Amino acid sequence: NAGVTQTPKFQVLKTGQSMTLQCAQDMNHEYMSWYRQDPGMGLRLIHYSVGAGITDQGEVPNGYNVSRSTTEDFPLRLLSAAPSQTSVYFCASSYARHKGSDTQYFGPGTRLTVL
Amino acid sequence: TQLLEQSPQFLSIQEGENLTVYCNSSSVFSSLQWYRQEPGEGPVLLVTVVTGGEVKKLKRLTFQFGDARKDSSLHITAAQPGDTGLYLCAVHNAGNNRKLIWGLGTSLAVNP
Numbered sequence: 001n002a003g004v005t006q007t008p009k010f011q012v013l014k015t016g017q018s019m020t021l022q023c024a025q026d027m028n029h030e031y032m033s034w035y036r037q038d039p040g041m042g043l044r045l046i047h048y049s050v051g052a053g054i055t056d057q058g059e060v061p062n063g064y065n066v067s068r069s070t071t072e073d074f075p076l077r078l079l080s081a082a083p084s085q086t087s088v089y090f091c092a093s094s095y096a097r098h099k100g101s102d103t104q105y106f107g108p109g110t111r112l113t114v115l
Numbered sequence: 116t117q118l119l120e121q122s123p124q125f126l127s128i129q130e131g132e133n134l135t136v137y138c139n140s141s142s143v144f145s146s147l148q149w150y151r152q153e154p155g156e157g158p159v160l161l162v163t164v165v166t167g168g169e170v171k172k173l174k175r176l177t178f179q180f181g182d183a184r185k186d187s188s189l190h191i192t193a194a195q196p197g198d199t200g201l202y203l204c205a206v207h208n209a210g211n212n213r214k215l216i217w218g219l220g221t222s223l224a225v226n227p
Binding site: 004040041042043045048058090092103104106107108109 | 117148150155156157158159160163203205214215217218219220
């Protein structure tokens with residue numbers, strides 16, 4: 001199993017550009033999520049999904065869109081990039097068995113710089 | 116205000132030393148997880164503790180969940196350079212089991 005994969009690894013954008021960060025998992029996990037990680041702010045949840053066709057907002061959703069058309073894929077779209085979106089983005093997945101102890105599996109991250 | 120307070124924020128020690136890092140809260144949790152994040156990688160689960168007073172060992176790492184299930188500690192014996200990384204604690208949001216709440220982490224550097 002490849003686990004959770006993310007592409008690209010690095011990206012530089014200009015203000016106002018749009019792009020999609022890709023995330024895929026091959027573990028048949030129902031739950032997938034996107035985080036951003038910034039110094040001094042920790043991991044903050046952007047959006048999450050509990051299954052195909054179902055998405056919901058996290059704590060910092062503004063400026064980002066998601067969709068979940070398949071169990072495997074959960075892309076994150078930046079609509080109009082801003083310097084404040086410079087961050088490291090992580091995708092994670094887990095079984096959604098209503099257990100607080102489920103393991104979160106993280107991808108390797110995408111390092112995004114917005115100029 | 117952070118729901119989970121981790122201390123210390125930074126720690127730099129020599130190889131072979133022992134250390135303890137903490138994850139504290141005023142709230143009670145049904146379970147708590149510890150993750151380690153190596154530079155340039157995503158977090159990886161180390162352990163989940165679910166019972167008050169529980170102690171779990173993972174090689175040189177010892178995890179304890181407080182009796183009241185409000186806090187946890189991670190003790191590393193004879194630290195090695197491979198232990199270098201960011202140690203994060205996380206709990207599930209009582210109001211929404213889908214959401215994890217994360218501490219800011221303890222950044223550990225173990226020098227050869």
